[in-house]
Amino acid sequence: MFNVVLIEPEIPPNTGNVGRLCLATRSTLHLVQPLGFDVDDRQLQRAGLDYWKEVDVRHWTSFAELQAGQASDARFFFLTTKTSRPYYEERYQEGDFLVFGRETKGLPEPLLHANADRLLTIPMRGTRSLNLATAVAIVLFEAARQIAKRS
Numbered sequence: 001m002f003n004v005v006l007i008e009p010e011i012p013p014n015t016g017n018v019g020r021l022c023l024a025t026r027s028t029l030h031l032v033q034p035l036g037f038d039v040d041d042r043q044l045q046r047a048g049l050d051y052w053k054e055v056d057v058r059h060w061t062s063f064a065e066l067q068a069g070q071a072s073d074a075r076f077f078f079l080t081t082k083t084s085r086p087y088y089e090e091r092y093q094e095g096d097f098l099v100f101g102r103e104t105k106g107l108p109e110p111l112l113h114a115n116a117d118r119l120l121t122i123p124m125r126g127t128r129s130l131n132l133a134t135a136v137a138i139v140l141f142e143a144a145r146q147i148a149k150r151s
């Protein structure tokens with residue numbers, strides 16, 4: 001239904017959990033290298049439980065390569081704490097790409113600057129950021145909710 005992009009994820013259980021979220025929403029998981037773990041990592045497999053092998057996972061050597069491999073009208077949204085525009089104000093479409101940053105550093109500054117009109121945030125307070133898999137769940141299921149409501 002959607003495309004979830006993790007840029008250089010570092011923590012295996014996060015990626016395993018995101019894989020389950022993708023499976024649950026019939027979405028594709030795109031992993032942009034370098035990864036902070038091996039895809040055979042036991043912690044990743046454990047977080048993904050028996051479902052990991054069913055997840056539609058695609059690997060890319062860079063975000064530029066991923067983007068170049070998509071249709072010219074593909075829509076990309078970048079999730080970050082560095083904007084004030086709430087994720088629920090976007091009207092999502094099937095096939096949208098939801099892009100998330102790495103656990104320790106977030107999305108690279110050049111990517112944020114190049115896509116300044118495509119930044120979305122999950123409003124929050126009291127912490128610098130949410131866990132990666134939690135952030136994916138919030139936005140992915142809002143996008144799925146919108147599609148379900150329209151059909």
Ligand SMILES: C[S@@+](CC[C@H](N)C(=O)[O-])C[C@H]1O[C@@H](n2cnc3c(N)ncnc32)[C@H](O)[C@@H]1O
Pocket residue numbers: 079080081099100101102103104105106107120121122123124128129130131132135
């Ligand atoms: C653990 S966070 C990264 C924290 C990093 N220290 C930073 O300052 O961006 C990992 C990723 O989850 C997503 N994320 C976490 N909290 C978010 C929020 N409140 N709004 C939007 N995205 C969020 C972003 O894509 C972020 O790059």
